[in-house]
Amino acid sequence: MTDRTPGPDPELALSVRDLKTYIYANNRCNRALDGVSFDIHRGKTLCIVGESGCGKSVTAASILQLLPELSRIEEGEIVYHGAEGPVNIERLKRNGRRMRAIRGKEIAMIFQDPMTALNPVYSIGFQIKEMLLYHTRLGKRARHAKAIDLLRSMGIPLPEKRVREYPHLYSGGMRQRAMIAIAMSCDPRILIADEPTTALDVTIQAQIFELMDTLKREQGTAIMLITHDMGVVAELADDVAVMYMGQIVEAGPVGQVLRNPLHPYTRALLESIPVLGRGKNQQIRAIPGQTPDPYDRPTGCQFAERCRYRVDACAEMPPETQVSSSHRVRCWRHREFMADAAE
Incomplete structure (x- = not known):
């Protein structure tokens, strides 16, 4: 070689x-x-x-x-x-x-199927904030604000409301955007x-x-x-x-x-x-x-x-x-x- x-x-x-x-x-x-x-x-x-x-x-x-x-x-x-x-x-x-x-x-990853990669029993916001909890020193309010900002930057409408919703309430495209938000939450x-x-x-x-x-x-x-x-x-x-x-x-x-x-x-x-x-x-x-x-x-x-x-x-x-x-x-x-x- x-x-x-x-x-x-x-x-x-x-x-x-x-x-x-x-x-x-x-x-x-x-x-x-x-x-x-x-x-x-x-x-x-x-x-x-x-x-x-x-x-x-x-x-x-x-x-x-x-x-x-x-x-x-x-x-x-x-x-x-x-x-x-x-x-x-x-x-x-x-x-x-x-x-x-x-x-x-x-190094972050967007998985192939967001419906199986996202946990159906936790809200989208919880799953974003979980990443921030383990990898950053942000406080509780800062993590919530960051989750909203990430959803907004991904083009998801009404992020203040959507952050509390569960994956089954998101369309396929929105779930994939949420997956990208989780992946990009710590600026990999x-x-x-x-x-x-x-x-x-x-x-x-x-x-x-x-x-x-x-x-x-x-x-x-x-x-x-x-x-x-x-x-x-x-x-x-x-x-x-x-x-x-x-x-x-x-x-x-x-x-x-x-x-x-x-x-x-x-x-x-x-x-x-x-x-x-x-x-x-x-x-x-x-x-x-x-x-x-x-x-x-x-x-x-x-x-x-x-x-x-x-x-x-x-x-x-x-x-x-x-x-x-x-x-x-x-x-x-x-x-x-x-x-x-x-x-």
């Missing part, structure tokens, strides 16, 4: 290097993350994109030490670059004092959003993404956005990492990756979405086949069985190649794709 160890970058918020997270069940091992590396920078959005089961959510769970009981980080490092210096998260106890101090306060340096607009209509999706973009611009928050939607990537990302079967197969600045995709899986994802303005007769290619069984993986390139560009060399795992200072890919035929793009 090409050495990408960062220098003293003051804008670096989080760096992940060769992360391997394995999940064990019934005497079998699922290599959920198999050598993942990426950086997240302050005031920037990194989008991690891929099909369900590729390892996106496990990546987020590894960063926050929220992994299932029968799983562990086997190798690699997760370095959080905080105000007090770098911290190796993988060395911390899952529920130790230092990890609990970082989780929520310095890093915000991890795990498909934050699942099951929301397109209008609410646009409002949520606009809100996240505002947080990034005005507060310098580093955002890691997990999604399976390449349209969202094109709209919001500064950098993108394409994942497949626990590996990042291509990564780089969003403009480079989307305009000049060098991995067949990236190309397949782009070809599988409709393009606005081309009408109903445009050709949309579905990705053939299914992802392999994670407990019985093929040897070599994990995408080979579904790839129309496969060659004999794909029987072996291709190395990760740095094609430019910021663009990397894991494919035997990337030079041919680069030549095609240059023509």
